[in-house]
Amino acid sequence: MNQQSATTTTTQDAGRYGLPQHALQRIAEAVTLAEGKTSAEIRVVVTRAPLVQHPFFSILWASLAALVLPWLIVLAYPMPALSALALQATLFVILAAALLMPGMAEKAVPRLALKAAARNAAIETFLSYGIPQTKGRTGILIFAAARERLVEVVADDAAHGPLGAAAWRDICDAVAARARQGSLAEGLVAGVEKAGDLLAGPLPRKPDDRNEMPNHVVVL
Secondary structure (H helix, E strand, O other): OEEEOOOOOOOOOHHHHOOOHHHHHHHHHHHHHHHOOEOOEEEEEEEOOOOOOOOHHHHHHHHHHHHHHHHHHHHHOOOOHHHHHHHHHHHHHHHHHHHOOOOHHHHOOOHHHHHHHHHHHHHHHHHHOOHHHOOOOOEEEEEEEOOOOEEEEEEOHHHHHHHOHHHHHHHHHHHHHHHHOOOHHHHHHHHHHHHHHHHHOOOEOOOOOOOOOOOOOEEO
16 A cells, blocks of 8 residues: 545535535546546545644643843843743743634644544545455545645555555645635545546456446545
8 A cells, every 4th residue: 555645425515615516526527537548446535534633732822932031032021930830820821721612723733743643534435435445456536625724545455556656746736736726626626537547547447347446536
């Protein structure tokens, strides 16, 4: 298994991310057409939940700021040590409360941490949906984190071997290019089409191939 960096009962509010029912159907149709070119299996999963859901980074930044900033003030305006400690505590409480507010907590998470979380979530999804169990180990997953606008591709051994990481970056780029223009659905269609074209070379469709996984998009 290698990686690169929607039946749905949960599609009711997916439209907020540019994924109304007709868009999900269009992506599913793109998967069907792409798999008509290749023996590989393509799965598309979109998650709407935050990749990082705990307040660790909000508390971290508030702690660092409360640790450093008061002493810079002390250098300019000397004060007793107890007063400086009280200032630290007050600053920590104010900053922590502000950074834990809805919307602010997500902004406190570094981009590198989000990318690492996206990779981990994609691998977990790849495994939980049984993609490594496909015949010939040819399954790939296109995983999109809608809130964070991140895309990951996880490919099983038989798909990754002949194509390599560059192919998965091309798929991610195809999704991201359209998503930046405001259409995640069109981005996913483009990514699926790119996957079909890339996989058709080393893994062409065979007469006895059968569809081993559903083609609909999973929205989490």
